[in-house]
Amino acid sequence: MSQNKRSSLGRGLSALMADLQTDEGNATSQPRGNASAVPIEQITPNPDQPRRIFDEAALSELADSIRHRGVIQPLIVRRHPDDENIYQIVAGERRWRAAQLAQLHELPVLVRDFSDAEMLEVAIIENIQRADLNAIDEAASYRQLMTRFGHTQEKLAEALGKSRSHIANFLRLLNLPDQVQDWVREEKLSAGHARALITAENPTALARKIIDKDLSVREVEAMMRERSPKLSRPRQVDEKDADTRALEGDLTATLNMRVRIKHAGTDGGKMEITYRDLEQLDRLCQILAGSA
Structure with a gap:
């Protein structure tokens, strides 16, 4: 990605990686830059924190x-837009929460001049870079970067070091129904289970069966293959070429509706x-009318 074409996503990622190691739990790394000690009561979380x-x-x-x-790796913060004595967390909310449990009175911070958009992008990217982010929250983070900042799957893949298919599959x-997504968040279902349910007629009922019987991903995939010929509606063999299937996937991910x-x-x-x-119908009408 050339400098003159570098997106705000790229700048946010560069700023994050320059100041913060992605392993928040690392208590032995050395702080970067000139960290300041700030009373913990003057620090507030990011209201748009992607991790729930x-x-x-x-x-x-x-x-x-x-x-x-102690907290050796400083938090990344910015001054609150409405009160310069308050700091909003850009990256490091886990440390802030853990520090409260540890009853610390102040925390080391690095103050950065981020706009609202850059603050959200850096917060999303920080969460994506963490290995323990569940599949639904990761997918929601990609969606947020696309809908709020206009990034394409290709741009996200390039900036985050992911493949386009990885991002499309997560999107x-x-x-899936909200209940199934909640079960993935709660780790009752894996991302592999969830992917196998995307084309199911009744994914919620099947998800309950997977949980109750503790089925593996391979067992679920086999079950889906067995169910396909038994569907009440006759189905033609899918003879679509790879480009058509990829286009269907891209449109499905972009619209958040099956295409x-x-x-x-x-x-x-x-x-x-x-x-x-x-x-969803109303949103589709707005998109088709060019007002979304």
């Missing part, structure tokens, strides 16, 4: 480490978009 679930056991373990060694998980393309040779074809509820 913080593992209590991991926080407790980090708090124990902090009690013995498709967001087409099917059917060619009719030189006579054209048709594209089917399946919406889940009236809210």
Whole structure:
């Protein structure tokens, strides 16, 4: 990516990696830059923090480490736009939460001049770089970068060091019912289980069966193959070429709605978009009208 074409995502990622090692739990690394000590009551979390679930056991373990060694890796913060005496966390909320459990009175911080957009991008990227981020939150982070900042799958893949297919496959998980997504967040289902359910007629019921019977991903995939010939509606063999399937996947991920393309040779074809509820239908109408 050339300098004149570098996106705000690239700048945010560069700023993050220059100041923060992605392993927040590392208590032996040395702080970078000129860190300042700030009273913990003057630090507030990012209201747009992409991570919604913080593992209590991991926080407790980090708090124990902090009690013995302190917080060596500083938080990345910015001054609150409405109060210069308050700092908003850009990266490092786990350490802030663990420090409260450890009853620390102040924390080391690096103050950076981030805009609202850059702050959100850096926070999202920090979460994506962490290995313990669950598949749904990772997918939601990709979606947020695309919808709020206009990044394409290709741009995300280049900036984050991921393949485009990796990002597309994760985005498709967001087409699953909310209950199934919650089970993935709760680690009752793996990302592999969830991917196998994307094309299921009733993914919620099948997900319950997977959990109750503790089925492996391979068992679920085998079950899906067995179910396909038994569907009440006759299905034609999918003879779509790889480009058409890839286009279907891209459109499905972009719209967050299932898209099917059917060619009719030189006579054209048709594209089917399946919406889940009236809210999705309204959003689709706005997109088609050019007002989204």
